[in-house]
Amino acid sequence: MNTIYLFLAAILLLCLAPMPYGYYVLVRFLSMVGFGIMAYRYYQEKKESLAWTFGILALLFQPFAKIALGRLIWNIVDVIVAVGLIILFFIKKKEKESRQVIPLNPKESSESEKQENNRFEFQLEGKLAPKELIYVASEEDRILTELFEKSPEVFEGWGQMIGYHVIYLPLLLKRLKNAEVLQYRAPYLTNVEIASTNLKNDFLLQYLNNPSDKMHIKHGLIRTEDIHRGGDGKDKAINRFYPLTSNSSEPIADQLHRIGKQISIEQQQHDRLIESYDDWGDVVSGGADDGFNSQLAEENIDDLIEEVKERILKLRQRGISQYILEQLIHPDDRLSKMVITKDYRIILPDYNNMEIKMEPLVKAVYLLFLAHPEGILFKRLPDYREELTRLYVKLRPTGLTDRVLRSIEDVTNPVLNSINEKCARIRGAFVGQFDDHIARHYYIDGLRGEPKKISLPRDLVIWETD
Numbered sequence: 001m002n003t004i005y006l007f008l009a010a011i012l013l014l015c016l017a018p019m020p021y022g023y024y025v026l027v028r029f030l031s032m033v034g035f036g037i038m039a040y041r042y043y044q045e046k047k048e049s050l051a052w053t054f055g056i057l058a059l060l061f062q063p064f065a066k067i068a069l070g071r072l073i074w075n076i077v078d079v080i081v082a083v084g085l086i087i088l089f090f091i092k093k094k095e096k097e098s099r100q101v102i103p104l105n106p107k108e109s110s111e112s113e114k115q116e117n118n119r120f121e122f123q124l125e126g127k128l129a130p131k132e133l134i135y136v137a138s139e140e141d142r143i144l145t146e147l148f149e150k151s152p153e154v155f156e157g158w159g160q161m162i163g164y165h166v167i168y169l170p171l172l173l174k175r176l177k178n179a180e181v182l183q184y185r186a187p188y189l190t191n192v193e194i195a196s197t198n199l200k201n202d203f204l205l206q207y208l209n210n211p212s213d214k215m216h217i218k219h220g221l222i223r224t225e226d227i228h229r230g231g232d233g234k235d236k237a238i239n240r241f242y243p244l245t246s247n248s249s250e251p252i253a254d255q256l257h258r259i260g261k262q263i264s265i266e267q268q269q270h271d272r273l274i275e276s277y278d279d280w281g282d283v284v285s286g287g288a289d290d291g292f293n294s295q296l297a298e299e300n301i302d303d304l305i306e307e308v309k310e311r312i313l314k315l316r317q318r319g320i321s322q323y324i325l326e327q328l329i330h331p332d333d334r335l336s337k338m339v340i341t342k343d344y345r346i347i348l349p350d351y352n353n354m355e356i357k358m359e360p361l362v363k364a365v366y367l368l369f370l371a372h373p374e375g376i377l378f379k380r381l382p383d384y385r386e387e388l389t390r391l392y393v394k395l396r397p398t399g400l401t402d403r404v405l406r407s408i409e410d411v412t413n414p415v416l417n418s419i420n421e422k423c424a425r426i427r428g429a430f431v432g433q434f435d436d437h438i439a440r441h442y443y444i445d446g447l448r449g450e451p452k453k454i455s456l457p458r459d460l461v462i463w464e465t466d
């Protein structure tokens with residue numbers, strides 16, 4: 001990247017001299033490519049302002065649909081951009097020089113021997129993801145802290161080599177805030193409440209089954225190896241701890257190499273113990289009611305709802321642990337009122353005026369079930385065909401075509417799967433905005449053979465259409 005800064009600055013400054021026309025075309029092309037690369041790199045690094053800046057510059061310099069500014073203006077732009085690139089070059093160079101460099105030369109040390117007793121039992125109120133290594137510390141190691149904060153790519157790169165996500169909790173919290181994950185988990189949180197949320201490196205130690213073990217965990221990495229039932233009848237998590245310290249004659253790089261080998265050995269031993277384990281599941285077939293998925297929190301969302309899959313994928317990016325997410329915010333079932341506006345928009349005012357958007361027929365199905373708190377049996381759907389049609393006409397007064405009528409007939413046919421598809425899309429509309437532990441109160445759900453209903457208390461529903 002530093003080479004690109006200087007190269008682009010040089011060719012832009014050369015534009016001030018009289019050059020052949022072909023040179024300016026070449027500069028436009030090279031600038032477009034260079035700025036595009038920079039925009040992508042800064043986007044990956046979550047530096048949105050720089051990503052936008054270089055994205056705009058790539059569009060400005062592209063040679064295909066030239067922007068005519070006149071030679072004088074272009075010369076001014078060239079100089080400003082070149083100076084900016086040079087400044088960025090020196091900023092990046094200074095940052096690189098200030099980073100703590102991990103020594104790569106191996107040294108002999110008795111500390112490189114494997115630590116045999118590294119099993120610690122945690123109270124299980126969730127579970128760390130099986131491919132996560134989380135840095136924990138009961139006391140501060142300033143050099144390690146600076147290394148995690150200034151050069152997280154060092155540990156993330158090492159983790160990728162051994163197949164793990166390495167998580168530094170303060171940095172994780174920053175990324176969670178930036179990605180608005182906390183507000184997804186608890187949509188009633190305000191920006192002020194999110195900003196005050198705190199997460200330190202000793203966060204997980206409060207869940208140790210034996211609090212005195214904390215003195216043995218000064219600073220290092222932990223991973224969940226197994227879950228077992230304790231003597232008190234509650235599930236416990238067996239976590240492995242790997243000391244990591246800058247106060248050692250063994251270089252940090254060697255410590256990481258040793259930890260990687262130790263994890264590999266432990267995994268092989270553990271896998272041999274459970275190699276006979278086999279997962280299985282039942283396949284359900286039949287009509288709409290037999291095939292209805294009660295949409296439990298652990299089940300996958302229907303393949304039709306790609307946008308929801310993408311949202312859930314974002315929650316798990318960079319090794320975000322569901323356990324940490326659950327323990328960081330202890331969300332309650334604080335339900336928002338639901339307002340059906342005069343133009344049939346669905347607004348949740350207590351969740352920062354969030355709007356839930358759906359396609360017209362999907363929304364008509366939702367409003368039908370919302371209007372019937374007692375629920376609707378799928379086998380009785382034909383009885384609601386006219387009411388569903390009237391609701392659709394209110395949403396789309398001029399949209400009642402033959403195709404729409406066939407769709408309404410399909411969705412009210414209990415032997416077809418159309419109603420299940422619409423229910424899946426309704427669930428997706430809510431889960432795409434906030435976590436399922438709250439969303440389940442808003443979408444259509446129910447047991448097979450029983451009426452499907454929306455459990456949201458109707459005193460929270462305000463119909464401005466009446």
